Each structure stands twice: as C-alpha cells, then as structure tokens.
Amino acid sequence: TQLLEQSPQFLSIQEGENLTVYCNSSSVFSSLQWYRQEPGEGPVLLVTVVTGGEVKKLKRLTFQFGDARKDSSLHITAAQPGDTGLYLCADIGSNDYKLSFGAGTTVTVRA
C-alpha cells in the first residue's frame, strides 16, 4: 500500500513571505496531483505532473517533481491570504481512477 507523507503538517506565515510544502511517497508515483481545499469545500485540482524532473508554474505557484518520481514540492512566492487552505497531494494510482491522498499541509497566510 502506497503511503504519501506531507510536511509540514501546519504552516503559518505572513503575507508576502514564501513557503514550500513537500510530498513524499513510499513508492513511485503513477501521476502526481496537487489540490487545494478551502474550509467547508471540496478539493480543487491545481496541477498534474507525470514526468520525473518536471517543473510546472501556475502564477505564483511552482510545482517540482523529483527525478525519481517519489517526491514533489509546491512553492508559493509572495503568499497572499487567498492562498490559505489545505494543500493535498495525491497519486492517481496504477488503475487510473483511485486517488490516494496525503494528509495535507494546512497553510495560513496572515494579512
């Protein structure tokens, strides 16, 4: 059974600061996805990465996928209060539909 570990569990920063959250897997990812979940809502897909070493940028968010496809990071530049939420990583799995999620990193950006 694949285990996804996310760190840190909680992160609180001031508006304008940068932050990085991490996702590590006990086995190679089939296809890694990052989600953001706001309180009282469902997860919303941010990005999908498939190729080892891949880097994707989404405005102030930068996603990196490790060469060995067992780890990933999400970096946010100049964080804003609107970035507050629970950031989840997930693997689509070999069957292409059963998402396995990490426990998430709760990010709080203070104004």
Place this chain on the structure above:
Amino acid sequence: NAGVMQNPRHLVRRRGQEARLRCSPMKGHSHVYWYRQLPEEGLKFMVYLQKENIIDESGMPKERFSAEFPKEGPSILRIQQVVRGDSAAYFCASSRGRGRGNIQYFGAGTRLSVL
C-alpha cells in the same frame, strides 16, 4: 454550469439511524467516486460507480455501507445503523470518463455527525 452537487451539506444522526448522502455529478459525467475524510487524515477512496454499475468498492466497509448510481437521479451513499466512527466528511467526485486524462471534480461534501 453547476458543478458536483452534494446534499445535504450537514447531516446529524443518532447512533443506529440511517444516513443517506446524495451526489449529482456534473452535466455530461457518468463516472462517480466517493471519498471519506476523517479529521487530520487525507481523503480515502471508498467506491467508484459508473451508471448503474459498481466498478470498484474496495474502499468501502463491507457492512452497513452501500452505494448506488441509478440510471436516473443522483448517486446515493447509504450508511445503515450509523456509529460515532462514521462521523466524517464524505466527498463525491465525478468525471466524464476514466483514466488519467479525465479530471475528477469534487463536490463540497457532506459533513456527517453521529451523536
């Protein structure tokens, strides 16, 4: 263009009662997935359905839980004789097809509290 609709948003049940959670997928989506989120845990896959068929129920407890996705109407996740350990947020997702190119869109969830 409505997204995935779940209702109710909040549900309170006493131990031993039944809970029925409803999910209407996005328009044009025929694949539905149910996940459960316990406090400080990630979402856990429960079941995958495609119109009138259960494709994979490997994540669903063998007893008291059942799911259906009829030809007409929403998908239903049914929990009989609820216990306190069933308290969680239950999320439904839908996709147009199956496979990596088909994004799963999540609803806002149903928060079940068992007293």
